[in-house]
Every structure is written in structure tokens, then in C-alpha cells.
Amino acid sequence: MSARAHDARAYWVLEPGRGEIRSEPLPAPGPDEVLVRALCSGISRGTEALVLRGEVPPDQYEVMRAPLQQGDFPGPVKYGYLSVGVVEDGPAHLLDRVVFSLHPHQTRYVVPADAVVPVPDDVPPRRAVLTGAVETAVNGLWDVPPLIGDRVTVVGGGMVGCCAARLLARFPGVEVTLVDVDAARAPVAEALGAGFARPEEAKGAQDLVVHTSASSAGLQTSLDLLRAEGTVLDLSWYGTHGVALDLGGTYHSGRLRIRSSQVGTIADARRGSRSMADRKAVSLQLLRDPTFDVLLTGATPFAEVPQVMADVCEGRLPAICHVVTYEHEEGT
Structure with missing residues (x-):
């Protein structure tokens, strides 16, 4: 490690509409902590x-905090949750392992050892940044699982929607369609099996x-x-953003349901038998599927x-999952 390893x-998002990169010191890791050097996020x-x-509602500031967020909404706040890195210091069983963490975009960080999950050797680090999106899809399909032979549509071809489409395409007999306003998502859907x-x-x-x-129209x-x-x-x-819906049609007569998942x-359905770490481990196992690379x-x-x-956030750079790389940050 370099003299500046710590x-x-x-x-950081300093205020709405403005972010910047800040330097900050890191503490030495304690006995139950790890020092991680970021590879990608x-x-x-x-x-x-x-x-x-x-646009985080004030009454949701605490609910919507990222697990390893620093600062508070609306800013300054260090926010993010899709980080993959290598453990440079920590317990022997994690040393030199590639791990996933729900950490913001940062070159190095010290976190509790139980806040990282080892990435399988056959899952490339860049693909592993999708863990959070796959985990969201897994949790949703635990909430409302499809039945064999169901007709299922995913509305919204972003990162979470595409991950859900790929998982659904692996259910026996399930017919999956990805719906999006952008016709450029068609070859992505085909690659996902939808x-x-x-x-x-x-x-x-x-x-x-x-x-x-995340739209009323959708x-x-x-x-x-x-x-x-x-x-x-x-x-x-x-x-x-408020949501406006027309519920005067078949919503009541058809006994339709809207089920939220977070x-x-x-x-x-799995709260008594699975932990957060279990859910992340399942998601990383699912990412052995190289098909997910189409989302990068x-x-x-x-x-x-x-x-x-x-x-990316304002749509000037079309992306499903845009990856941040840290190869040129070795001196930090």
C-alpha cells in the first residue's frame, strides 16, 4: 500500500443540482472492519x-438513507450503494477478496466486515455492481412470485426492470415482455430472453x-x-413527484391490485428465514449469468x-448501468 493508502x-452531492469530489482521511480499520480499495461502482x-x-421528500429522509450514506438530504450528502472493491486490510478470510458493498462512490473506504459480501470468483467485478439491482428484483419477486406459465410484463427498461426481466425469463413457462418508450431497448430485451x-x-x-x-404513465x-x-x-x-391515475375503468370491476415492494x-414471505446478507449472496450467485453484461x-x-x-441522471447520457472505474486512482 502507498503512503497515502488511508x-x-x-x-458528494453538495446541494440540489451540484456535486463534487472531495478528499477525506480514512481511519485505520478496527478488528471487525475492512479497508476496501474500490475497483468499480x-x-x-x-x-x-x-x-x-x-427530490427526496423530507418525510422520507430517514427511510431512504442508503446503508453507508454520510451527510443528510438534500445535501451535502454522500450517496450511493453499488460498490465493488478488493479488501486490502481486515480479517484473514476477507483479505484480498473482491467484495460488494452498499457504499457510495469512493476510492477507498473502511466499513464493518459484515457490510461486505464476497463476490464469486466467476463474477467479474463490473458485473457485480448490478448486485443491488438484482437484489431489488429478487426481493420484489419474493413479494409477488409468478406462477408457472404466467404472462408477465415489465414496464420500464432501466437497470432494475431489466434485471427483473432476466430473472423472470428463467422461470419455467413464463412469457416475459419488456415495455419501454425507447425502441433501443428491443435488442436488450432479446438478449435477456424477453x-x-x-x-x-x-x-x-x-x-x-x-x-x-417511476412515472404516472408507466x-x-x-x-x-x-x-x-x-x-x-x-x-x-x-x-x-405526485402520481396521477385513471381508476375509472376496470380497476374496481377487475379487482386489480397494486403491490409495492421496497x-x-x-x-x-422470506423475512423469517433470510437475512440481508443471504439476499445479497443469492443475488451474487444469480450474477454468474453472463447475460447481465448487456446492462453495462x-x-x-x-x-x-x-x-x-x-x-446520466438528466438523460443526456443514455445508460442502463453506467460504471465508474477507479484504475487511475491508485495514488489516493
């Missing part, structure tokens, strides 16, 4: 856009619709695609994060 650089566009724009449709082309009479677009489309007694599994977080707690749509050195974060 210094770090981290991305992922930008979670939906959630991080709300944070960057200052069909593709724009909203106006999507087939109705669906048994289950997974909604991830949620309305999801309801409109259901069969009678069908369920919308809503994985979206809307922040301060990754901050274990789904009720670009990479940027850490030094460029402030501009790239703004470009």
Missing part, C-alpha cells in the same frame, strides 16, 4: 437522479406486471395491461463523476 476521494440512475435533484413492445403495442391480459419506470400502462384479478408489482420510487426490508452500457473514470452523474 486517504480517500469521494463523490455503478450509477443507479433512478434513485441517484432524485438525490442529485433534491419480448419487447412500446407501451401502445403491449399485449393486455397479463397475470403480473412489474412496474419500474403505472397507468401497467394497470391497463392486467387481466381481471391481476397484480402490479411496483418497484418504483417516485420521490416528490428493498430496504426483506419481503414478508458505459464506463467513466472516477475523476469525471460529477459531470457524468449529471449527464
Whole structure:
């Protein structure tokens, strides 16, 4: 390790619309802690856009804190939760292991040893940044699992929606369609083993619709695609944006259901038998599937994060999962 191994650089949102990289000292790890050198991290566009724009509702400040967040909404706040790195110091069983952590974008960090999960040797670090998105999809499908032979649509072709589509495509007999306003998602859907449709082309009479677009239009489309007694599994977080729905059609007569799911707690169906660490381990095992690589749509050195974060979150840089790399940060 270099003489500056215990210094770090981290991305902070200082105030709505403005982020920067800050230097900060790191403490030496304690007996139950690890020092991790980041290899890569992922930008979670939906959630991080709300944070960057200052659109976290005040009454949700505590609920929506990331596990290893520093600072408070709306800023200054160090936010993020898709980090992969290598353990440079810590317990022997973790030393030199590649691990996933729910840590913000930072070159090095010290966290409790139980806050990292080893990445399987056959899962590349860049693919492992998808762990948080796969975990969100896993938790949602624990909340509302499909049945064999179901017709299922995923509305919203972002990172979580695409991860859900891939998992659903592996259920026996399940017919999966990815719906998005962007026709460029069609080849992605095909790679994931799903069909593709724009909203106006999507087939109705669906048994289950997974909604991830975080928009009123997407949620309305999801309801409109259901069969009678069908369920919308809503994985979206809307922040301060209100949601307007037309419930005057078949919502009541068709006995339609909207079921929310949130990754901050274990789904009720598994709460007594699975821990957060168990759920992460399952997600990392699922990421042995190389198909997920289609979701890694670009990479940027850490030094460029402030501009790239703004470009990704405002849609100027199209991305499903944009990866931050740390190869040029060895001196920090």
C-alpha cells in the first residue's frame, strides 16, 4: 500500500443540482472492519437522479438513507450503494477478496466486515455492481412470485426492470415482455430472453406486471395491461413527484391490485428465514449469468463523476448501468 493508502476521494452531492469530489482521511480499520480499495461502482440512475435533484421528500429522509450514506438530504450528502472493491486490510478470510458493498462512490473506504459480501470468483467485478439491482428484483419477486406459465410484463427498461426481466425469463413457462418508450431497448430485451413492445403495442391480459419506470404513465400502462384479478408489482420510487391515475375503468370491476415492494426490508414471505446478507449472496450467485453484461452500457473514470452523474441522471447520457472505474486512482 502507498503512503497515502488511508486517504480517500469521494463523490458528494453538495446541494440540489451540484456535486463534487472531495478528499477525506480514512481511519485505520478496527478488528471487525475492512479497508476496501474500490475497483468499480455503478450509477443507479433512478434513485441517484432524485438525490442529485433534491427530490427526496423530507418525510422520507430517514427511510431512504442508503446503508453507508454520510451527510443528510438534500445535501451535502454522500450517496450511493453499488460498490465493488478488493479488501486490502481486515480479517484473514476477507483479505484480498473482491467484495460488494452498499457504499457510495469512493476510492477507498473502511466499513464493518459484515457490510461486505464476497463476490464469486466467476463474477467479474463490473458485473457485480448490478448486485443491488438484482437484489431489488429478487426481493420484489419474493413479494409477488409468478406462477408457472404466467404472462408477465415489465414496464420500464432501466437497470432494475431489466434485471427483473432476466430473472423472470428463467422461470419455467413464463412469457416475459419488456415495455419501454425507447425502441433501443428491443435488442436488450432479446438478449435477456424477453419480448419487447412500446407501451401502445403491449399485449393486455397479463397475470403480473412489474412496474419500474417511476412515472404516472408507466403505472397507468401497467394497470391497463392486467387481466381481471391481476397484480402490479411496483418497484418504483417516485420521490416528490405526485402520481396521477385513471381508476375509472376496470380497476374496481377487475379487482386489480397494486403491490409495492421496497428493498430496504426483506419481503414478508422470506423475512423469517433470510437475512440481508443471504439476499445479497443469492443475488451474487444469480450474477454468474453472463447475460447481465448487456446492462453495462458505459464506463467513466472516477475523476469525471460529477459531470457524468449529471449527464446520466438528466438523460443526456443514455445508460442502463453506467460504471465508474477507479484504475487511475491508485495514488489516493
